[in-house]
Amino acid sequence: MLWVERCFARLRRGLSPLSRFVGICAMRRGNECRRASTLSASMRKTVWSISERLSYCPNPSRISRRCVSSEVIWKGSRRMWISIGFLFFLSGFTGLLYEVVWVRLFGLVFGNTTLAAASVLAAFMLGMALGGLLIGSRADRLGDPLRMFAWLEFGIAITAPLVLVSRPALEWVLAPIYGHWPGNSFAAYGLKSLLAFVIMLPATFLMGGTLPVLSKALVGEKEKAGEGIGVLYGVNTLGGVVGCLLTGFLLIRSLGVSSSILLAVTLNLLVAALAFLLSWRSGTEMASVTAQRRRGALLADPRARQIAFVMAVSGFAALGYEVIWGRILVFVFTNSVYAFTVMLTTFLLGIAAGSFFGGLFIDRLSRLPRWLGWVEVAIGTTALLSGFLLANLNAIHRAVFPIDPGTTWLEWNAIRFTEAFLVMFLPTFLMGISFPLASKIIVAELEFVGEAVGFLYFFNTVGGMLGSLLTGLVLLRSFGAAATLVVLILSNLGIGIWLLMHHKLAGSVRKAFAYFAVVLVLMAVTVQVVPAGVFSGIYSIVEEGFRIIDYREGIEGTVTVHQSDFPMKRDRRLDVDGLNVAGTSFMLRTLQTLQGHLPNLVHGPARNVLQIGFGTGQTSRSALMYPIERLTVVEISQDVMELAAKHFSDINGGVTRDPRFLCVISDGKNFLKYTPEKFDIIMNDANYAVATASASLFTRDHFVNCRNKLKPGGIFSTWMTTDLDPEDFAIVLKTFHSVFPYGLLFMAPNCINKQVVLIGSTEPIRLDVAWMEEQLRRESVKADLAAINIQSVFDLLSCVVLDSDGIGRISGRADISTDDRPILEFSRKAVRSRDLCALQNLARILRFRPALRNLVANVPDSGNFWNSLLRYEAASLELFRGLVVFYQGNVQEALETLLSGSRIIPESRLAEEYFRHMDAVVAQLSYEAQQNPQKLEPWLKLLRYRIGTRQFEIALRMCQELTAKFGETPLLLYEMARVHFALSQFEKARSELMRALELKPELSGAWYLLGVVEKHSGQFEGARRSLLRALQLDGRMYEAYNALAGIEMSQGELRQAIGHLQKSLQLMDFQPQIWANLGECYFGLQEYANAVRGYEYAIYQGLDSPDLYAKLAYSYYFLRDFARAESYLNEAIRLDSDNSEYYYNLGNVLVNRGNLSAAAEAYRHAIGLSRDHPDYFNNLALCYRQMGDSVAAERVIREGLKYHPQSELLSRSLRFIRGSME
Known part of the structure; x- marks a missing residue:
C-alpha cells in the first residue's frame, strides 16, 4: 500500500519526466480472476485530483481489481x-x-x-x-x-x-x-x-x-x-x-x-x-467494476426488463407525438423549412431542460419506479392538454399572434417558437425527466453505469424508431390524427398506471396481461369514438373564407379540399399540408389550362410527355387533347389522386380513364433521376418555389436532370407564381436560365393573375403560328381555351411577357439555388403582402417585355396579321398596366386602364373576367361583412374598396358608422384619415392620424400619411420626420421615399432626391411618374444621359405626357442627338398641338439638322400660336437669313418689334441683318 502511495506521489511531483507506464499485475490461482490494471501519469507538474479507495491487500505487489471499491468509480x-x-x-x-x-x-x-x-x-x-x-x-x-x-x-x-x-x-x-x-x-x-x-x-x-x-x-x-x-x-x-x-x-x-x-x-x-x-x-x-458478470444479466433481471419496456413504450409515444405535432403545426407555421426546424428545436429543448431538471432531484427520491409512473402519467396528461391547445390553436393564432405584411422574418419565427413552446414544452420536459430517472433505477439495482445506460438507451431509441415509423406510415392514415394522438396518450397513461400499481400486479403474469389487454381494448374503442374532425379547423387556417369539405391524413401529408363560403363564388381549392396546389378559381383554371396547352403549342407534335404533380388533373386533361401517345404523371401522394377524382371531375373530365394516361406514385424528382426514358415535353407542376414541398423542384440540379431527359428539341415547362419576394423570383429565373439558355415566360392578361408558365429549351424557341392556328381549329382545344377567354392565336401570343433576354436581365446577378445550397427553400424574406410582391415582379417583367414580332415564325402572308399582332401587343400591355394599378389599390384607375385596353381589341374577350371580378368584389365584401357583423376586418376591406373606387362620400359615412359601432381603433382612424385626405381636408386627416398613432405608434402607414399631409400643408421639416419614422418601421415603403424626394425636389436638393428616388425604384420598379421625376432631377443637374434613361423608362411604362416627350427631346438635343430629339418633339406635338414652345424647339432641332425650310415652318407655327416671345421672331429671321432671304428676315424682325418694341434681342438682330444686306 505504501509503495502505491509513493508511486502516486512521484507522479504528482512530476519526478518522472518520461511519463512511463507502470504496470501492476495480479495473478491469482484457483478461483481468483486474472486481471491487469494500468496506472498512467502525465508529464505535467500538476495532476488532477484523484480519489480512489484502495482496500488492504496482503501482498502490495499484487493489487486485484477486486480491491478497488466500486462505490466511487471516478470523481473529477x-x-x-x-x-x-x-x-x-x-x-x-x-x-x-x-x-x-x-x-x-x-x-x-x-x-x-x-x-x-x-x-x-x-x-x-x-x-x-x-x-x-x-x-x-x-x-x-x-x-x-x-x-x-x-x-x-x-x-x-x-x-x-x-x-x-x-x-x-x-x-x-x-x-x-x-x-x-x-x-x-x-x-x-x-x-x-x-x-x-x-x-x-x-x-x-x-x-x-x-x-x-x-x-x-x-x-x-x-x-x-x-x-x-x-x-x-x-x-x-x-x-x-x-x-x-x-x-x-x-x-x-x-x-x-x-x-x-x-x-x-x-x-x-x-x-x-x-x-x-x-x-x-x-x-x-x-477503475472498472468489481466483479465479472455474465452476458445477458440485464435481460435476466426482472426490474431491468420492466423499465426497458416502459422506456420503449415511452420512446414510441414521444416520437409519435413529434410526428403528429409536426403534421398539425405545419398548417399554422406554413409549409416552410424553418417551421420544421422550429418544431424539432423546441422538441429537443424540452427534453434537454427536463433532463437537467430531473438530474437535480432524482437522487433525493425514493421509490423511483412510482415516480417514473407519475412522470409517464403526467406526460399523457400534458399531451392531452396540448391536444386541446392544438385543436384551438387557429383561434389563438389569429387573436394573439396575428401575422400581417409588416411582420419581419425574425418576428414570424419568434411567433413559431412561442406557439411550438406552448404545445410541446410541458410533455417534452417530462420526457426529458424520464430517461435519467429510469437510468437511476437500473444503476441503483445493478451498479453498472455504462451497460445500464446503453441498455436503456437501446430500448428507448428502438421504441422511438417504431413510434415514428408506425405513427407516420400506419396510424395516421388508418385512424387519423385525433385518434392516434389519444392512442399515444393512453400508451403513456397505461404504462404510468402500471408502474403505480406494480405492487398489485407483481408476480402475476396473468394480471399484467389482463391489464394491458384492457388498455388495448380501450385504445380500440377510442379509435372508433374519437371524432375524426377534431383538427379540421386548423386545417383551414390558411384558407380563410373556405370551409373544409374533405381531407385525407395520409402518408405524404394531409391533403384537404376547401370550398368557398360565398354564395356567388363557389370556388374549390386543393391543398397539401396547407399549401394550395390547384383549384377551380378562374386564375387557377387559367394556369392549369395553359400549363397543358402551351408546351404542346410551343413544341409542335409530341409523342411522350411527362408531368410532375397531378393537382386537380385539369392540366393532364388539356395535355391529352393533343395527339400524344403517352402522358406519364408522377404524383407523390395517392390521396391527391383520389380527392381529385372525387371533387374535381368537372374540370379533369375523368382523365385517369384515358388509356394514354399512366400514373406513377413516387417523388417526381427521383423518378426523373433514374428513369431511362426520354421525353418530348416535361411539365414541372410545382408551384411555390420557397415552400418545402416544392423547393426541390426549383434547383439547378433538378433542371439539369430535366434537360438531360429531354429529347432533341424538347421543351421543359414549370408553373411559377409572381407573388414570390422579388429576390426569390429572380433566383428562380437565374437558376432556370443557367440550364435553359432559351426561354419564354407566359402570363395571361385575362384576370387578376399571379400565375405564370416558364418554358425553356436548349435550342432557340420560335412560336409556329401556323401550327398554333391549326390546333386552335380543333374543337376540344378551342373549347378548352375559350373557357378561359382565349379565343385566337393573338390572345395566346399576348400572354408572352419575357423572352430569354428579359429573363437574363431580370435575374441579373441573382444567386443560383442548388441541391447542396437550396437558398430558395431557406429564403429569409419577411412576411410580405402577396399582392405587393406580385406588383413588384409584374412591374419588372413589363419593363423588359419583348416585341412579339421577333418571337413568331411561319406566319401568314398577310399584312392584317402584323397589324393585329401590334394591336394585341398594345392592348395586352394596357391590360397588364391595369393589373399593376389594381395591385396598387387604385381600383377606379385600374378599371379605366383595363377598359382602355379592351377597346383596342373589341373582338377579344381577354378583359371580360376583369370586369366580372370587379362586379363580384362589392357583393363578396358585403357578404363577408354581413356574415361577421361583430368583426371589424371584413368591414375594413369593404371600406378600402370604397376608397379605391373613389367613393369618398360613401366611405366617409361608413367610417362614421363603424366608429360608432367599434370605437376609435387605430386602423379605422387611419382609413378615415385617408378619406379626409382624399377630400383635401388636411387638418381633419392630421388629427385622426395623431389619434391613431397614440393608440398604435408602430403603425407605419399612419406615419407615412401624416408626412404626406404635412407636406401638402407646407410643414416640410415635420413631413421629413414623419416619413423617416415610417421608413424606420417599414423600410420597404417605397411611397415614403417618393414623398421625401418630392420635398427635396421642391427645395432644390436634387442629389438627395435622386438617392431617395433610386431606393424607391429598387423596391418598386413600375412607377412611371417616379422614373420621370428621376429624369427631371438629372436634367436639372445637366446629366442628360441619365435623364434620358429616366424619361424613357417612364414612357415605356405607359406615362404618355407631352411634357415628358418634350423633356426627353431636350435631353437628346443637349446630347447632340438631333434625330431623336426631332422624333420625340413630334410626339409631344401630337399630344399637344397648341403648345408653341414645342414648335419653337422643334425649329431649333431642325436648324441643327440642316433642314431650314422645315425649321422656318416650325417657327412660323410657334408664332402663330403665341407672339409673346421675341426669340420666336428672332430665330425665324435668322433662319430666313441663313436660307439667303434677308428681306424676309428683316420683315419678321420688324413684325416682332411691333409686339416687343423694347426687345434688345430683336433690335440687335435687325442691325445685323441690315449690315449684312449692305
Whole structure:
C-alpha cells in the first residue's frame, strides 16, 4: 500500500519526466480472476485530483481489481466536469447536424417521400440504438472511458463523410434496378433502408456509444447516478438543440450541405483531440467494476426488463407525438423549412431542460419506479392538454399572434417558437425527466453505469424508431390524427398506471396481461369514438373564407379540399399540408389550362410527355387533347389522386380513364433521376418555389436532370407564381436560365393573375403560328381555351411577357439555388403582402417585355396579321398596366386602364373576367361583412374598396358608422384619415392620424400619411420626420421615399432626391411618374444621359405626357442627338398641338439638322400660336437669313418689334441683318 502511495506521489511531483507506464499485475490461482490494471501519469507538474479507495491487500505487489471499491468509480474536479460537458455538447451538436443533412442527402438519392425519409431515420436511430447497447455493454470494462470517448469521436469524424462520398455509388447502384422495382414498392424501400443502414451504421453506431461511455466516466457514485446521467443527457441534447437550430437557420443556406458536413467532421476531430488531451492530463485510468458478470444479466433481471419496456413504450409515444405535432403545426407555421426546424428545436429543448431538471432531484427520491409512473402519467396528461391547445390553436393564432405584411422574418419565427413552446414544452420536459430517472433505477439495482445506460438507451431509441415509423406510415392514415394522438396518450397513461400499481400486479403474469389487454381494448374503442374532425379547423387556417369539405391524413401529408363560403363564388381549392396546389378559381383554371396547352403549342407534335404533380388533373386533361401517345404523371401522394377524382371531375373530365394516361406514385424528382426514358415535353407542376414541398423542384440540379431527359428539341415547362419576394423570383429565373439558355415566360392578361408558365429549351424557341392556328381549329382545344377567354392565336401570343433576354436581365446577378445550397427553400424574406410582391415582379417583367414580332415564325402572308399582332401587343400591355394599378389599390384607375385596353381589341374577350371580378368584389365584401357583423376586418376591406373606387362620400359615412359601432381603433382612424385626405381636408386627416398613432405608434402607414399631409400643408421639416419614422418601421415603403424626394425636389436638393428616388425604384420598379421625376432631377443637374434613361423608362411604362416627350427631346438635343430629339418633339406635338414652345424647339432641332425650310415652318407655327416671345421672331429671321432671304428676315424682325418694341434681342438682330444686306 505504501509503495502505491509513493508511486502516486512521484507522479504528482512530476519526478518522472518520461511519463512511463507502470504496470501492476495480479495473478491469482484457483478461483481468483486474472486481471491487469494500468496506472498512467502525465508529464505535467500538476495532476488532477484523484480519489480512489484502495482496500488492504496482503501482498502490495499484487493489487486485484477486486480491491478497488466500486462505490466511487471516478470523481473529477468541477473543471473536468465542465470540460467534458462542453465536449459532449459539441458531440450532440454534430449529431443533430448529421441527422438533418443526411436526411436531405438521402432524400436526393432515395426520393423526398415520407417513406424514404422514414427509412433513413429508422436506419439512423437503429444504428444509434445498437451502438448504445453494444458499446455500453463494454463500457464498464474500459480502463479509460474518456480516452474511449475520444476514439469514438475520431471514428465518427472518419466515417461520417461516407454518406456524402457514397452518393454517386448509391445512384449508380439504384439506377439499373429502378425499372425492375418501382420507386414506391416495398422492395425498393427495403433496399433503400438497408443501404442507408449500412452506410450510416459506422458513424451512428459510434454516436450511440458516446452516452454510456461518458456515463461510465463521470458518474462517480451510485447515489449520484441520476444527477450525472441527467446532466450528461441534457448537455448532449442541448448540443443537439443548438445544432438543429444553426443547421436549419444558418449553415445549410450559408455553407451548403457538403460544407456543413465538413464543419461537423472538423468539430468531431476537435472534440477527439481535446478528449485525448483531457485523458492525458487526468493522469489516471478509471477503475472498472468489481466483479465479472455474465452476458445477458440485464435481460435476466426482472426490474431491468420492466423499465426497458416502459422506456420503449415511452420512446414510441414521444416520437409519435413529434410526428403528429409536426403534421398539425405545419398548417399554422406554413409549409416552410424553418417551421420544421422550429418544431424539432423546441422538441429537443424540452427534453434537454427536463433532463437537467430531473438530474437535480432524482437522487433525493425514493421509490423511483412510482415516480417514473407519475412522470409517464403526467406526460399523457400534458399531451392531452396540448391536444386541446392544438385543436384551438387557429383561434389563438389569429387573436394573439396575428401575422400581417409588416411582420419581419425574425418576428414570424419568434411567433413559431412561442406557439411550438406552448404545445410541446410541458410533455417534452417530462420526457426529458424520464430517461435519467429510469437510468437511476437500473444503476441503483445493478451498479453498472455504462451497460445500464446503453441498455436503456437501446430500448428507448428502438421504441422511438417504431413510434415514428408506425405513427407516420400506419396510424395516421388508418385512424387519423385525433385518434392516434389519444392512442399515444393512453400508451403513456397505461404504462404510468402500471408502474403505480406494480405492487398489485407483481408476480402475476396473468394480471399484467389482463391489464394491458384492457388498455388495448380501450385504445380500440377510442379509435372508433374519437371524432375524426377534431383538427379540421386548423386545417383551414390558411384558407380563410373556405370551409373544409374533405381531407385525407395520409402518408405524404394531409391533403384537404376547401370550398368557398360565398354564395356567388363557389370556388374549390386543393391543398397539401396547407399549401394550395390547384383549384377551380378562374386564375387557377387559367394556369392549369395553359400549363397543358402551351408546351404542346410551343413544341409542335409530341409523342411522350411527362408531368410532375397531378393537382386537380385539369392540366393532364388539356395535355391529352393533343395527339400524344403517352402522358406519364408522377404524383407523390395517392390521396391527391383520389380527392381529385372525387371533387374535381368537372374540370379533369375523368382523365385517369384515358388509356394514354399512366400514373406513377413516387417523388417526381427521383423518378426523373433514374428513369431511362426520354421525353418530348416535361411539365414541372410545382408551384411555390420557397415552400418545402416544392423547393426541390426549383434547383439547378433538378433542371439539369430535366434537360438531360429531354429529347432533341424538347421543351421543359414549370408553373411559377409572381407573388414570390422579388429576390426569390429572380433566383428562380437565374437558376432556370443557367440550364435553359432559351426561354419564354407566359402570363395571361385575362384576370387578376399571379400565375405564370416558364418554358425553356436548349435550342432557340420560335412560336409556329401556323401550327398554333391549326390546333386552335380543333374543337376540344378551342373549347378548352375559350373557357378561359382565349379565343385566337393573338390572345395566346399576348400572354408572352419575357423572352430569354428579359429573363437574363431580370435575374441579373441573382444567386443560383442548388441541391447542396437550396437558398430558395431557406429564403429569409419577411412576411410580405402577396399582392405587393406580385406588383413588384409584374412591374419588372413589363419593363423588359419583348416585341412579339421577333418571337413568331411561319406566319401568314398577310399584312392584317402584323397589324393585329401590334394591336394585341398594345392592348395586352394596357391590360397588364391595369393589373399593376389594381395591385396598387387604385381600383377606379385600374378599371379605366383595363377598359382602355379592351377597346383596342373589341373582338377579344381577354378583359371580360376583369370586369366580372370587379362586379363580384362589392357583393363578396358585403357578404363577408354581413356574415361577421361583430368583426371589424371584413368591414375594413369593404371600406378600402370604397376608397379605391373613389367613393369618398360613401366611405366617409361608413367610417362614421363603424366608429360608432367599434370605437376609435387605430386602423379605422387611419382609413378615415385617408378619406379626409382624399377630400383635401388636411387638418381633419392630421388629427385622426395623431389619434391613431397614440393608440398604435408602430403603425407605419399612419406615419407615412401624416408626412404626406404635412407636406401638402407646407410643414416640410415635420413631413421629413414623419416619413423617416415610417421608413424606420417599414423600410420597404417605397411611397415614403417618393414623398421625401418630392420635398427635396421642391427645395432644390436634387442629389438627395435622386438617392431617395433610386431606393424607391429598387423596391418598386413600375412607377412611371417616379422614373420621370428621376429624369427631371438629372436634367436639372445637366446629366442628360441619365435623364434620358429616366424619361424613357417612364414612357415605356405607359406615362404618355407631352411634357415628358418634350423633356426627353431636350435631353437628346443637349446630347447632340438631333434625330431623336426631332422624333420625340413630334410626339409631344401630337399630344399637344397648341403648345408653341414645342414648335419653337422643334425649329431649333431642325436648324441643327440642316433642314431650314422645315425649321422656318416650325417657327412660323410657334408664332402663330403665341407672339409673346421675341426669340420666336428672332430665330425665324435668322433662319430666313441663313436660307439667303434677308428681306424676309428683316420683315419678321420688324413684325416682332411691333409686339416687343423694347426687345434688345430683336433690335440687335435687325442691325445685323441690315449690315449684312449692305
